[in-house]
Amino acid sequence: MSIHITLKEMALPDAAYEPVTVVLDWGTTNFRAFLVKSDGSIVDEKIGDRGIQSVTKGEHARVVSEGLASWRAEYGPLDIVAAGMIGSRNGWIEMPYVPTPAAAGDLAAACRTIELAQGDRLTFLPGLTDLTAFPFPDVMRGEETQLVGFGLNRDMVIVLPGTHAKWAEIKGGRIERFRTFVTGEIYATLASHSFLSKVATAERDHATAAFAEGIALAQQECARAGGLLTRLFAVRTGWLAGTITPDEMKSRLSGLIVGWEFVEARAGGWFKEVDTIAVVGDDDLVEVYERVATAFGLELAPAPADAAIRGALEISGRRSAAAT
Amino acid sequence: MSIHITLKEMALPDAAYEPVTVVLDWGTTNFRAFLVKSDGSIVDEKIGDRGIQSVTKGEHARVVSEGLASWRAEYGPLDIVAAGMIGSRNGWIEMPYVPTPAAAGDLAAACRTIELAQGDRLTFLPGLTDLTAFPFPDVMRGEETQLVGFGLNRDMVIVLPGTHAKWAEIKGGRIERFRTFVTGEIYATLASHSFLSKVATAERDHATAAFAEGIALAQQECARAGGLLTRLFAVRTGWLAGTITPDEMKSRLSGLIVGWEFVEARAGGWFKEVDTIAVVGDDDLVEVYERVATAFGLELAPAPADAAIRGALEISGRRSAAAT
Structure with a gap:
């Protein structure tokens, strides 16, 4: 323990000049975390096999605490942003779905931040729902963050491949509607x-x-x-x-x-x-x-491979700006 | 062994008056056999778990010999008719596909009979192919026997549910065309x-x-x-x-x-x-x-539940009639 404190104190001067954020991509089968600067560049990365399906209720905080210990030791208490399945019914806490049409600010307004035992702050991003879908509202968790990271400033249709691929329409700076294909x-x-x-x-x-x-x-x-x-x-x-x-x-x-x-x-x-x-x-x-x-x-149209990280920073940044 | 011979000799007088056929439904995951009279009525039935995926090449004759031993003991050497996957590339011998349009006689003409060690005669029924299907010829194995068992005397579309469901058109006494849905x-x-x-x-x-x-x-x-x-x-x-x-x-x-x-x-x-x-x-x-x-x-239209058995008897019967 004393070693951790020492490392943290040694690192503090640097950390003060270089604020970092942890973008957590905690999915069903694995735990990925990215330590990023405010410009989105990746400083460090962790990948583990503690996917949310292997973590029981009540155990999440400990997994985060242990998983990010070396970064905390170096940079002090962490600002963590989490999108996707960790905020689902089978995850840590169930985050609401923001209805379309939705701008980045609407997603920021629906975030929820919790304080963790070692001083970390963890911000959960919401999901997105299209209430106009037939026969039931369509849903996404995580892809909305990628859409924000791609940018909502150009009217266009975006395809997000995956197990449940999404087609989304961007219109007037908002995610207008979307549809899932299995x-x-x-x-x-x-x-x-x-x-x-x-x-x-x-x-x-x-x-x-x-x-x-x-x-x-x-x-x-x-x-x-x-x-x-x-x-x-x-x-x-x-x-x-x-x-x-x-x-x-x-x-x-x-x-x-x-x-x-x-x-x-x-x-x-x-x-x-x-x-x-x-x-x-x-x-x-x-x-x-x-x-x-x-x-x-x-x-x-060209698209960045790190849209998820950009989006998480953008949404959580708006959240912080609104709070101050 | 002596007991088997005794039983067989005791049963022979009856068997002589009541010819029986074994209809073998030997699928991927199980072994089913029906002992039937010439009118299609079921005398006895055997179900086992030796599906063809658990039987290696060269082992098939022994599985049949052992699986049908009690019937052979009672009725003497058996006439066996086998349709479906046992006649496929992954089965015992690979039977050809008869092209549509096909009548029952076309299927009978493509049968193949082999003699087994204990005097049994095993007749493999062919499969059916629709060469007009796009982009590749469509195929069935077993369903064509059910179609014959249902009857080809009425122009109609028949649906055969299953892992690979088939829709077949009966026209002018023949199976005209068919299509698979997965x-x-x-x-x-x-x-x-x-x-x-x-x-x-x-x-x-x-x-x-x-x-x-x-x-x-x-x-x-x-x-x-x-x-x-x-x-x-x-x-x-x-x-x-x-x-x-x-x-x-x-x-x-x-x-x-x-x-x-x-x-x-x-x-x-x-x-x-x-x-x-x-x-x-x-x-x-x-x-x-x-x-x-x-x-x-x-x-x-009403359909019999034993179409597979009726069809196997009908096709193998035409085969026997043509051979005499």
């Missing part, structure tokens, strides 16, 4: 637990011809091609026919399912050809979606 | 491995209001409802909104997915309102599909 979930469950899981070998590769052929099958408009429930079977029949090799199956499946998301989004009025959209995320799904978007005749 | 696979993987698998409690119940509401969501034609990838998320958002209880989730999911199969089938020209169709199968999925069919304005 694309990632369908891909993952079929790739791991279906007719192809015992045959398919290589992982998805969006640079392959098989991926492009999957997109093309999604785009095929002749009635004989059927709907999604029929087209999915083509991954199996193509293998039985000897046309698709086991190492092409997941790529083909991915191209087909993500392509189908775009077919449904187009039918739902989310885009038309030659529109410009942005794909926002921080993993290789961004490239997967950008390739599909291009196949659908869309132009792509 | 409905059962999507339901099963989402029910067991998705966003709802940790929340949902009760199993699917097609007699509930939740099931009917799932069908209604599939039928909803307003653009705001989105496509299948969006509608599936409503099972989660309905739960988050407090409208759907955990015990309603699987029923709602099932109504939605099977309902969506009908939406896709209607768009693909498989039926229009007030058509008469038949649902053929031997488990509770028949009731599930009949309920959905009624919601879509369809009339239902």
Whole structure:
């Protein structure tokens, strides 16, 4: 303990000149934390396997305390900002959903800050809900922060890939509306637990011809091609026919399912050809979606890979400004 | 061993007057065999867990020999008819697919009979392929036997529910064309491995209001409802909104997915309102599909639950008649 105090005191002069924030991305299966400067640059990063599904109620504060101990020792009590599933019903505290249309300030106004035992301050960001969705209000947690980090100053449709991919419309500085597609979930469950899981070998590769052929099958408009429930079977029949090799199956499946998301989004009025959209995320799904978007005749606006961090700083910064 | 011989000799006089056939339904996860008379009535039945996925190449004959030993002891060498996955690439021998349009005689002509060590004769039935399907030939193994068992003498569309549900058109005494929908696979993987698998409690119940509401969501034609990838998320958002209880989730999911199969089938020209169709199968999925069919304005033709057995006897009977 005395060592910690010593380190902290030694670091204090520097820390005073360089305020830092911890952006906490505490998801279902892992614990990620980023130590960032006010300009968003990352100073340090921690990744652990204590996802919220492995943490029981009452245990969260201790996991944060232990997980961030070295940063606290160096920088003193921490300002922590947390978005996403940690603020859900299965997380630490259940944060409300702010209704669309919502500006960054609306999200800031709904934040909740708690004091932790060692002097840390933890700010939970709210989720977002679209009450106009049919048949039930649609919801997101975390993606709203990425949208703010991308920027709400340009009217545009933004796609956020993931297990539950989101399409959101930015209009007049606000998140106007959004819709969820369970694309990632369908891909993952079929790739791991279906007719192809015992045959398919290589992982998805969006640079392959098989991926492009999957997109093309999604785009095929002749009635004989059927709907999604029929087209999915083509991954199996193509293998039985000897046309698709086991190492092409997941790529083909991915191209087909993500392509189908775009077919449904187009039918739902989310885009038309030659529109410009942005794909926002921080993993290789961004490239997967950008390739599909291009196949659908869309132009792509550049998007930063650290939109989640930028958004967390922006929303919590507005919160602090309003409080002073 | 001597006991077996005694039993067989004692039973021979009866067996001579009452010819029996063994219809083998040897699927991926279990081994089912029916001892039937020539009129299709079931004398005895065996169910075991030696599905073909647990049997290695070269082991099949022994599993049959042991599994049917008591019947052989009683009735002498057996006539066995096997349809379905046992005749697939992952089964005992890979049987060809007969192309549509196909009559019962076309299927009979493609059968293959092998002699087994103890005097049994095992006839494998072929599968069926629709070479006109896009983008690859569609395939079935086993359902073609159920179609023959239902009867090909009436022009009609038949639905065969299952992991890979089939819609088949009967025309002029032949199976004219068919199409696969991966409905059962999507339901099963989402029910067991998705966003709802940790929340949902009760199993699917097609007699509930939740099931009917799932069908209604599939039928909803307003653009705001989105496509299948969006509608599936409503099972989660309905739960988050407090409208759907955990015990309603699987029923709602099932109504939605099977309902969506009908939406896709209607768009693909498989039926229009007030058509008469038949649902053929031997488990509770028949009731599930009949309920959905009624919601879509369809009339239902009665179908026997033992279509698979009738079809196996019919096809193998034609085979025997042609051989003599």
